[in-house]
Amino acid sequence: MASRRRVIEEIKPSVFKSRLAYALLGVFLALYASIYGVYAVNRIEPMVGGVSYVFFYSLVVWWLILFFIIIAAKFCWR
Amino acid sequence: MVATWVYVTAIIIVYSAICIGIGYIAKRFFRRTLEDFYVLSRTAGLVVIFLSIASTYHSAFAFLTSVAVFSAAGISFWIAAMGWTTLAAIWGYIYGKRMYLLGKVRKFITPADAIADYFQSEALRVITAVIQATFIIAYIVVQAIGLGIILAVGSNGHIPYVWASLILMLVAAAYVIIGGLRAAYWTDVMQGIWMYIGVWVAGAIIMFKFFPGGLPQVFHTLEHLKPSLLVMRWNPDILTSFLIVYSVGLMLLPHLWIKYYASKGTWTIKWSSVGTAIYLSSYYIPAAMVGLTAAILNITGVPGVLHPGFIQSLIKQFGTRDAVMAYMIYHFTPPLLAGFLLAGAAAAAMSTLDSFLGTTSVILTRDLYQRYLRPKASDRELVIVGRLFLLAWAFIGWYLAVLKPGLIFNITAIACAGGLQFLPAVLQIIFPSRRAWITRTSAIVGILVGSGITALFAKQVGGRIGFPIVFHPAIAGMIGLAVNFALSVIIGAFTKPPSDEIRLKYYEILKEA
Numbered sequence: 298m299a300s301r302r303r304v305i306e307e308i309k310p311s312v313f314k315s316r317l318a319y320a321l322l323g324v325f326l327a328l329y330a331s332i333y334g335v336y337a338v339n340r341i342e343p344m345v346g347g348v349s350y351v352f353f354y355s356l357v358v359w360w361l362i363l364f365f366i367i368i369a370a371k372f373c374w375r
Numbered sequence: 376m377v378a379t380w381v382y383v384t385a386i387i388i389v390y391s392a393i394c395i396g397i398g399y400i401a402k403r404f405f406r407r408t409l410e411d412f413y414v415l416s417r418t419a420g421l422v423v424i425f426l427s428i429a430s431t432y433h434s435a436f437a438f439l440t441s442v443a444v445f446s447a448a449g450i451s452f453w454i455a456a457m458g459w460t461t462l463a464a465i466w467g468y469i470y471g472k473r474m475y476l477l478g479k480v481r482k483f484i485t486p487a488d489a490i491a492d493y494f495q496s497e498a499l500r501v502i503t504a505v506i507q508a509t510f511i512i513a514y515i516v517v518q519a520i521g522l523g524i525i526l527a528v529g530s531n532g533h534i535p536y537v538w539a540s541l542i543l544m545l546v547a548a549a550y551v552i553i554g555g556l557r558a559a560y561w562t563d564v565m566q567g568i569w570m571y572i573g574v575w576v577a578g579a580i581i582m583f584k585f586f587p588g589g590l591p592q593v594f595h596t597l598e599h600l601k602p603s604l605l606v607m608r609w610n611p612d613i614l615t616s617f618l619i620v621y622s623v624g625l626m627l628l629p630h631l632w633i634k635y636y637a638s639k640g641t642w643t644i645k646w647s648s649v650g651t652a653i654y655l656s657s658y659y660i661p662a663a664m665v666g667l668t669a670a671i672l673n674i675t676g677v678p679g680v681l682h683p684g685f686i687q688s689l690i691k692q693f694g695t696r697d698a699v700m701a702y703m704i705y706h707f708t709p710p711l712l713a714g715f716l717l718a719g720a721a722a723a724a725m726s727t728l729d730s731f732l733g734t735t736s737v738i739l740t741r742d743l744y745q746r747y748l749r750p751k752a753s754d755r756e757l758v759i760v761g762r763l764f765l766l767a768w769a770f771i772g773w774y775l776a777v778l779k780p781g782l783i784f785n786i787t788a789i790a791c792a793g794g795l796q797f798l799p800a801v802l803q804i805i806f807p808s809r810r811a812w813i814t815r816t817s818a819i820v821g822i823l824v825g826s827g828i829t830a831l832f833a834k835q836v837g838g839r840i841g842f843p844i845v846f847h848p849a850i851a852g853m854i855g856l857a858v859n860f861a862l863s864v865i866i867g868a869f870t871k872p873p874s875d876e877i878r879l880k881y882y883e884i885l886k887e888a
Contacts, residue, residue: 308809308882325465332458332618335607341598347591349598349605352450359457363653366461370649374468375641375888 321369328362379710380531386714387529387721391546394725397562401554408754412555412761413484413737414637419560424638425647427560427730429654430567431630432463434514434727435521435697437658438570438720440783442700445666446673446686449597449604453663455617457656462622464652470626471635472644473805473888478636480884486632486797487742493804493881494815494873497746502819503797504742506826507629508735508768510793514628515735515772517783517790518728519544522721523776524693528701529717536693537777547725548769551733552762559729560637566722571658573719577700578661581707582668585677593667600674604667616849620788624795624852629738630730641888662700669699680706694779728772736765781835785848789833792852796825799856799863807882811872817863825859 313319338354345353410416419427444452474489483489486507491500523540530539550558586592597604609617625631638644669686676683689698704716740761745752752760780786799821803813813821831837832844832851846854872878 307879308807309886329458329462329618332454333611333614335454336611339607341602341605344591344594344598347589348594349450351606352453352594355450355454355457359461359656362457362461363656366465366649366652370468370645374645374648 315373317373321365321373324365325362325369328358328365331358334358377710378531379705379713380529380533382710383529383531383705383714383717384526384534386711387526387543387718390718390721391543393565394546394550394562395553397565398550398552398554398558401550401558401561404557409737409741409757410482410484411557412758413733414478414633415557415560417479417637418639419634419637419643420639421643421646423560423564424634424643425650425654426567427563428467428631428634428647429651430563430570430723430726431634431730432460432625432651432655432727433570433658433723434787435518435525435720435724436727436783436787437662438574438723439521439524439697439700440787441659441662442666442669442703443696443698443782444784445663446669446699447696448608449601449606449667449670450663451607451609452666453659454607455609455614456621456659458618459621460655460659461652462618463626463655464648466623467626467631467635467651468645468648470801470805471638471648472641473885474632475635475638475641475644476884476888477804477881483636484633485738485741486627486629487738489804490797490800490818493877494800494818495877496815496819499800499815499819499822500742500746502822504738506793506796506822508738510790510826511628511630511731511735512768512771512775512790513786513793514630514790515728515731515768516775516780517786518547518724518731519772519776520695520697520779520783520786521724522547522728524698525701525717525720525724527693528698528705529714531705540776541773543721543725544728544769544773547728548732548766551729552765555758556633556637556730556733556737559726559733562729563726566726567654570719570723570726571654573716573722574658575661576712577704577708577716577719578664580712581703582664584707585668585672590664590667593664593671596671597667600671604670613847613850616847616853617788619856620791620795620849620852623798624791624793626794627797627801628790628794630727630734633734633737634730665700665703669703695782697783732765732769735768736761739764785835788848788852789829789835792829792833792848792855793826795852795856796822796829796859799860804881805885805888807878807885811867811878813863813867814870814872816870817866820866821859821863824862825855827855828858829855 339351341349487500487503519540522543523536526539527536673686800818829852833848834845838845
């Protein structure tokens with residue numbers, strides 16, 4: 298029983314260590330949720346930059362995901 | 376004048392010889408221990424880990440089937456793939472870093488080492504080893520199909536698909552047998568660079584040959600010929616399944632899992648994850664260029680070269696549309712370049728195959744042979760036995776590929792869906808919590824039932840044995856995962872949790888992660 302108490306006392310569960318980590322978690326959740334936004338903009342016209350509207354939308358989401366991965370690695374990941 | 380197929384075949388042979396040569400060089404560094412043979416004595420740096428993970432993740436799936444799916448489903452593939460590739464990199468960082476820390480302290484070599492150690496269960500070791508080795512077969516089959524297509528198309532049919540597949544399978548087996556997984560890691564570096572340059576060069580040359588205006592011209596043409604390829608056609612349920620199965624599920628397969636054990640530090644894992652996200656996702660841009668161009672040419676044809684509906688002819692010949700990329704490269708790039716590009720395609724398949732063969736051999740050797748048949752076997756004996764297992768799995772994969780089981784995209788999903796069934800147990804291991812949500816018993820039940828459901832509901836497995844309700848393997852994997860999670864947590868509430876001692880040890884190792 299003493300051992301069990303020790304487990305409960307010593308384990309401090311925390312998936313993330315900082316506020317920035319939680320903020321980035323929120324950003325990534327929003328970005329991956331926004332992939333489902335393709336169903337709201339799922340059309341060809343108006344073409345943007347010569348590509349279909351929904352494809353352009355997906356490119357923007359992709360660039361944002363990559364940008365925030367780099368930010369996370371630079372300032373948050375250890 | 377020398378025929379194109381001679382150039383292409385010769386270059387693929389030279390490429391194969393280089394791979395075997397690297398195997399010999401890697402052998403000179405071999406320290407004759409199991410840890411060195413499989414995880415490079417945990418010394419792999421950023422370049423090796425990054426390119427090894429990236430090129431292993433991208434296989435015949437990326438070079439061949441992505442183009443095939445683009446030609447059939449259009450940009451739906453891109454929308455899903457840019458999501459699952461970046462998610463794979465993020466998940467790879469989160470769990471890979473933790474597995475690295477655990478592996479370093481507790482000397483893990485296989486995935487089963489981690490699971491059996493945390494839950495203190497030899498039954499889980501056997502279950503993990505058997506299930507992973509079984510699901511891996513699907514992935515080996517995929518590479519065997521890809522290699523067969525590449526050399527058969529590259530030799531213009533002079534080397535039949537069956538022998539083409541066997542020859543290149545044996546090349547990959549040979550350099551791993553000679554140089555161990557170190558040879559696989561080193562060849563991965565070369566293959567990772569070769570296939571990435573190859574896909575971009577192929578994409579640019581093929582697209583601009585027919586559409587000098589680039590992607591805008593391709594989109595404009597498709598708008599009139601087949602506008603359905605320019606919008607999202609996959610339903611949210613299949614999109615969700617792909618996003619999870621091809622990211623989390625794939626990264627939990629043992630060939631990628633053990634790469635994190637081989638890393639020399641967390642810094643390496645962090646920046647290799649960033650590189651992986653960029654590499655994996657951007658790879659599908661040129662694949663889209665070729666795939667969408669192929670879709671147009673499939674409608675219009677190319678006088679004297681391609682007849683309209685040529686993709687249907689390829690399906691008849693190979694049992695799948697996966698040959699589109701190889702066919703386009705062969706016909707629409709200069710002969711010498713075609714050789715380099717198809718060697719790049721072979722690199723994509725081999726860089727994954729070698730890791731799978733090596734990983735299967737370590738699973739069967741360490742988790743089953745050494746543990747239960749010959750506990751006192753010397754390292755030398757284990758390396759020899761590992762090489763025999765490796766060869767056996769190569770032949771099994773080749774034999775199943777000869778049966779032409781279908782589209783690489785779907786078969787890959789079976790393996791990834793199998794990998795996904797280890798997620799509940801892995802989450803319990805890498806995120807220490809005050810309550811043990813999953814226990815030894817519940818993990819065993821969850822993994823067994825989840826894997827069983829995945830296989831049964833998968834069209835390519837359950838459908839073949841007459842199971843009445845079948846889905847795409849990715850959806851089957853998600854159903855399996857849902858049941859797996861539910862059983863793991865419910866049964867976990869009533870059964871004995873992992874020992875406090877082991878939970879504390881894991882917490883100590885992971886608290887700074």
